[in-house]
Amino acid sequence: MNPLAQDATAAAKRTGLLSNQIIINGGKPLRGRINVRGAKNLATKAMVAALLADTPSVLKDVPAISDVRVVTGMLEAYGVTVTETGDGELTLDPKNVLKAHFAKIDALAGSSRIPILFCGPLLHRLGEALIPDLGGCRIGDRPIDFHLDALRAFGAVVDKSYEGIRLTAPEGLHGANIDLPYPSVGATEQVLLTAVLAKGVTELKGAAIEPEIMDLIAILQKMGAIINVEPNRVIFIEGVEKLSGYHHRALFDRNEAASWASAALATGGDIFVEGAKQQELMNFLNIYRKVGGAFDIAEDGIRFWHPGGPLKPVVVETDVHPGFMTDWQQPLIVALTQAEGRSVVHETVYENRLGFTSALIEMGANIVVHEEGLESISRRVPRRPLEQAAVIIGPTPLHGADVEIPDLRGGFSHLIAALTADGQSTVSNIGIIARGYEHFVDKLETLGADFIYEG
Structure with missing residues (x-):
C-alpha cells in the first residue's frame, strides 16, 4: 500500500468510516440541511495552545475529524488529559505534561503537519521538542524553514538527528524581531504560540491575518497573553510569566x-449550511454570486442554491486573507465546468494545487492547466513564482470514473464531481476527506446522495 493510501486508511479508521472507498451514482441534486462546526484550521491549533496553560481548557464545537484525533493522540502522549465532556466539547488538562516516546509521536506525525506547532509550547514546558517527518496534504512545497528560523530567533537550538529535528532552549526563550518573507499561516501560529511565554517583546512583521489566526489570538488573550495586532500585518506580543486555561467556542469552518x-x-x-456566517465568507460569496449561485443569509446559517439558468464564467485569483482562499478554488472549479464560457483560476498560494483537475478531465471536463501561470492585465494579485493557472471551458457534461483522492480539498472536489456526473464513479482514499470534513458521509446521505460503501 502506498503512503497516501496508508494515510487515507488510517484517517478512515480514526473517524469510524466503514470503508476507504465509496461508489457514487451521480446526477442527483443535493438538497437539505447540514451543519458545520469548528474550523479544522483553528480547533487543532487551539488544542495545542492548551499546552501553554497551568489549568484546564475547554474548547467547544470541536469537529469529529481525523486531524483532531491526531492532535488528541499527541497531547495524550505528552501527558495531557483530553476528555470529551459533551457533544463537540473537549476539556484539556496539561498539569502532568511529560516527555513523549518518539515512537508514539512518529506514528502520528505522518498524518498531519500539526506536530511542528508543538515546538514552542514544549520548549516552554519541557525545555526540548522533537519533530519527526511531517505529513499533511501533498499540494506543494510547504517547507518548515520559516518555523525553524523563527524558533532560532527566540533562542532555540536546532539539531538534526536520525529521529528528526531536535530543539532545545538551554537559556530559555526570549522575545524576537521576526519578519516573515511570506504571510504563512503556520509560521504566524508558531510565533504566537512561542512568543506569549517568551521573555520580552516580540515584533512579528509579515504576519498572516486569517480569521483562524484572529480566533487563536482571542484564545491566547483569554489565557492571559498580551497581543496587539497593528496595521500592515504587524503583531506585537509581550511575553508573560504564565497562562491559564481558556473557555472558547471555535470559529466555524469556512x-x-x-x-x-x-x-x-x-x-x-x-x-x-447551519453554522456558516457571512463575514468570514464575503469574498467567496461575491464570486458565488458572479457565477450565478444564490444565497440567503440567516441568523443560524446560510442557504446556498442553484436558482436555475446558465452559470456564468469568472476569473478568480487566490491569495492569502483577505483574498480568495486557495482552499475555495478546488470545489468551485467543479461548478465552473458547468458554466457557459471561459473561466480562469489563478492559483498563487500553492504550486501543485491544480493537480486534482486531471481526474476532472478524465470525467469529461475541458480544463487546461498552465504550469507557469498566465499573464493578465486585470490581475490584482502580484504574479508569484511557481504559480499556476487553470482555464476551464464549459459547460461540459461529466461522466462517472474511477478516482483516487490526492489531498483534502481536491478530494472533496472529486466527490462533488462524482455527484455531478452522469453514471457511476468509484472514489477511493476517502479517508483523506475525513481529515477535515466532519461526518461527510452522513451529510451526503442527509442531502439525498445516491452512494454505497465498498469494503
Whole structure:
C-alpha cells in the first residue's frame, strides 16, 4: 500500500468510516440541511495552545475529524488529559505534561503537519521538542524553514538527528524581531504560540491575518497573553510569566461551508449550511454570486442554491486573507465546468494545487492547466513564482470514473464531481476527506446522495 493510501486508511479508521472507498451514482441534486462546526484550521491549533496553560481548557464545537484525533493522540502522549465532556466539547488538562516516546509521536506525525506547532509550547514546558517527518496534504512545497528560523530567533537550538529535528532552549526563550518573507499561516501560529511565554517583546512583521489566526489570538488573550495586532500585518506580543486555561467556542469552518456551497451549485441543488456566517465568507460569496449561485443569509446559517439558468464564467485569483482562499478554488472549479464560457483560476498560494483537475478531465471536463501561470492585465494579485493557472471551458457534461483522492480539498472536489456526473464513479482514499470534513458521509446521505460503501 502506498503512503497516501496508508494515510487515507488510517484517517478512515480514526473517524469510524466503514470503508476507504465509496461508489457514487451521480446526477442527483443535493438538497437539505447540514451543519458545520469548528474550523479544522483553528480547533487543532487551539488544542495545542492548551499546552501553554497551568489549568484546564475547554474548547467547544470541536469537529469529529481525523486531524483532531491526531492532535488528541499527541497531547495524550505528552501527558495531557483530553476528555470529551459533551457533544463537540473537549476539556484539556496539561498539569502532568511529560516527555513523549518518539515512537508514539512518529506514528502520528505522518498524518498531519500539526506536530511542528508543538515546538514552542514544549520548549516552554519541557525545555526540548522533537519533530519527526511531517505529513499533511501533498499540494506543494510547504517547507518548515520559516518555523525553524523563527524558533532560532527566540533562542532555540536546532539539531538534526536520525529521529528528526531536535530543539532545545538551554537559556530559555526570549522575545524576537521576526519578519516573515511570506504571510504563512503556520509560521504566524508558531510565533504566537512561542512568543506569549517568551521573555520580552516580540515584533512579528509579515504576519498572516486569517480569521483562524484572529480566533487563536482571542484564545491566547483569554489565557492571559498580551497581543496587539497593528496595521500592515504587524503583531506585537509581550511575553508573560504564565497562562491559564481558556473557555472558547471555535470559529466555524469556512472552508467546509464553501465546499458544500459549491456542491449545491455544481449539482443544481439547494443546501442550508447551519453554522456558516457571512463575514468570514464575503469574498467567496461575491464570486458565488458572479457565477450565478444564490444565497440567503440567516441568523443560524446560510442557504446556498442553484436558482436555475446558465452559470456564468469568472476569473478568480487566490491569495492569502483577505483574498480568495486557495482552499475555495478546488470545489468551485467543479461548478465552473458547468458554466457557459471561459473561466480562469489563478492559483498563487500553492504550486501543485491544480493537480486534482486531471481526474476532472478524465470525467469529461475541458480544463487546461498552465504550469507557469498566465499573464493578465486585470490581475490584482502580484504574479508569484511557481504559480499556476487553470482555464476551464464549459459547460461540459461529466461522466462517472474511477478516482483516487490526492489531498483534502481536491478530494472533496472529486466527490462533488462524482455527484455531478452522469453514471457511476468509484472514489477511493476517502479517508483523506475525513481529515477535515466532519461526518461527510452522513451529510451526503442527509442531502439525498445516491452512494454505497465498498469494503
